[in-house]
Amino acid sequence: MFSEKANRIFNQVIETYHVKDEVHQEFANPFDRKDSLIEHLLYRKCWIDTVQWHYEDLIRDPNISPEKALILKRKIDASNQDRTDTVEYVDSYFLDLFDDLVPKPDAKINTESPAWGIDRLSILALKIYHMNEEANRTDASVKHQMACKAKLDVLLEQRKNLSLSIDQLLEDIKVGDKYMKVYKQMKMYNDDEMNPVLRSKR
Known part of the structure; x- marks a missing residue:
């Protein structure tokens, strides 16, 4: 199943990041883009998410200086754009993969593309990793540990269901019961022609 591979790669990314935790x-992507494109994209996608997760922790420091906060905000903005671009690359992979398939006349469209489901699966892997950390914190109260353990159980169930949904969606597309239609995000605030503030600075 595709989700098994994705979850395995996401866990690999998160474990690798936390060796240095910086x-x-x-x-460094261990998967070659030419020979293992989807693995390469999945690894890159989760790395972006993992770094951004920790950016979001840092920017919430109540004692952070305005200068450092602005630098971090710019990094988060760039990361969000990188994340969106990578999701679209993943969808392009699936569009190419299913290019020769002819949907059935009564085929239905899904509310989201495969890659946006995979995006949520990557974020979920991070939630599970860090909630597990909280559930096992030796310096935390038993009440905190138990509350986090209950949340962890919910997250694990959510990953199971989301993984199944992604696999079912890919299978439905493969057999023609559903078809892919992808819309680019078309974000306007990074475009110096569409963002009036950026346009006025040219």
Whole structure:
């Protein structure tokens, strides 16, 4: 199943990141883009999410200086754009994969593309990792540990259901019961022609 591979790669990314646990560490993708495109994209996607997760922690420091907060905000903005671009690359992979398939006349469209479901699966892997950390914190109260353990159980169930849904969607597309239609995000605030603030600075 595709979701098994995705979850395995996401866990690999998160474990690798936390060896150093540093947002500035060098990124190295173990999967070659030419020979293992989807694995390459999944690894990159989760790495982006993992670094951004920790950016979001850092920017919430109540004592952070405005200068550092602005730098982090810019990094988060760039990360969000990188994340969106990578999701669209994943969808392009599936569009190419299913290019020769002819949907059935009564085929239905899904509310989201495969890649946006995979995007949620990557974020979920991070939630599970960090909720597990909280559930096992030795410096936390038993009440905190138990509350986090209950949340962890819910997240694990959510991953099971989301994984199944993604696999079912891909199978439905493969047999023609559903068809893919992908819309680019077309974000306007990064475009110096569409964002009036950026346009006025040219």
